[in-house]
Amino acid sequence: MLHPTEYVPKSYHPRVSTYWWLGRWAYAKFILREISSIFVAWVVVTTLLQVRALKAGPAAYAQFQAWLATPWVLVLNAISLFFVVFHAVTWFNLAPKAMVVRMRGKRLPAAAIAAPNYAAWVVVSATVLWILLRG
Amino acid sequence: MANRIELRVKRYHPENDQEPWFESYAVPLRKEWVILDALNYIKDHLDGSLTFRWSCRMGVCGSCGMDVNGVPKLACATFLTDCAPGPVRVEPLKNFPILRDLVVDISDFLVKLADAKPWIIRKVEKPLEEEYLQTPEQVDAYKQFSMCINCMLCYAACPVYGLDPLFSGPAAIALAQRYNMDSRDQGAGIRMDILSQHEGIWGCTFVGECTKVCPKHVDPAGAIQQYKVTSSIEWLKSLVLPRGAE
Numbered sequence: 524m525l526h527p528t529e530y531v532p533k534s535y536h537p538r539v540s541t542y543w544w545l546g547r548w549a550y551a552k553f554i555l556r557e558i559s560s561i562f563v564a565w566v567v568v569t570t571l572l573q574v575r576a577l578k579a580g581p582a583a584y585a586q587f588q589a590w591l592a593t594p595w596v597l598v599l600n601a602i603s604l605f606f607v608v609f610h611a612v613t614w615f616n617l618a619p620k621a622m623v624v625r626m627r628g629k630r631l632p633a634a635a636i637a638a639p640n641y642a643a644w645v646v647v648s649a650t651v652l653w654i655l656l657r658g
Numbered sequence: 659m660a661n662r663i664e665l666r667v668k669r670y671h672p673e674n675d676q677e678p679w680f681e682s683y684a685v686p687l688r689k690e691w692v693i694l695d696a697l698n699y700i701k702d703h704l705d706g707s708l709t710f711r712w713s714c715r716m717g718v719c720g721s722c723g724m725d726v727n728g729v730p731k732l733a734c735a736t737f738l739t740d741c742a743p744g745p746v747r748v749e750p751l752k753n754f755p756i757l758r759d760l761v762v763d764i765s766d767f768l769v770k771l772a773d774a775k776p777w778i779i780r781k782v783e784k785p786l787e788e789e790y791l792q793t794p795e796q797v798d799a800y801k802q803f804s805m806c807i808n809c810m811l812c813y814a815a816c817p818v819y820g821l822d823p824l825f826s827g828p829a830a831i832a833l834a835q836r837y838n839m840d841s842r843d844q845g846a847g848i849r850m851d852i853l854s855q856h857e858g859i860w861g862c863t864f865v866g867e868c869t870k871v872c873p874k875h876v877d878p879a880g881a882i883q884q885y886k887v888t889s890s891i892e893w894l895k896s897l898v899l900p901r902g903a904e
Contacts, residue, residue, distance in 0.1 A: 529765040532672070532757060532763075533672040533673075534672065534755035534756055534757050534763050535672070535675075535677060535678060535754065535755060535756040536755045536756075537678075537753075537755075537816070539753075539820040539821055543817055543820065543821075546728060547729075548727065549865075549866075549867055549870065550817060550867070551864070553863075553867075555867045557863070586709070593780075594710070607841050615884075617864060617866070619868075620864075620866075620877070620879055620880040620883045620884075621880070621882060621883035621884060621886065621887055622881075622887075625795075628794075628798070629798075630798075653888070
């Protein structure tokens, strides 16, 4: 039998454009989700810097807070908030694809997998908010 | 409703053309007609040289996959009225070399499909008189993945496959998973060696478009993510129990 790669007729090989992701909203959304990881990393770095400033004493912490209040950091953090929320929402929505949970022989619907993720997110956020507002 | 609709069809004749070009045709806009009917009308009445694949006309054979207005679709399952008022852009499936007009070279997919070993592998075959019985639950575990008709719409929708042709691709992995989930199969370990490579499941960045364009609701994106979980568990097992992971 002829192996499928043995006969190679003349053909046109289209090239994938660098801007392939601009053609469809679904692709653009995927690229935004990938880019969101940069902003997630930024939030992690900011949090680590905050812990370091906290350890260094009140003066260092006040200086860190002043830096947080500078316009460019405010803008960057606002953008980061958007991307971190976007990252979390898309992640939770994708979770049911990877997790197959069967109960009584039937697969649980996607909403039943995503809902506990959202619930946990709300509980953790509410706890953090409670700790912050209490002080 | 207008009585005609314009189809802009991508043409490529390897003996004359350096690259593809578009040709427009006006075809009757009938509510019961799909893109495939329009293409057959063109071939019968307007231009006999137009080349495209088709067979069953009913979404079973998977031959007539093409890009309609930039989205991979089965030409036999895409109604003209849903594309009205037009013009409708009809192109060969993306990410494959074009052989002629709407016909693409599927050799790469055939090789990848065979590599995934989409058949039941047994370590020991039962005697011919014995049956391999399955419960409805056991059938249910793989049935969704078994609906694949090899139409390759998922490959056309997958930007990872477009950018990295070494990637095994959605359908091949979904079909591997179809047999891995089959209670009669014992070949999961053999398939794991091929599909756990970087070009296998780990090439997938979970764009998810393969699942959206699948005409048979196979959910290849789900299959790949589930395979990633299985592969990770197997890797962990091999770390904890290097000699007795099975």
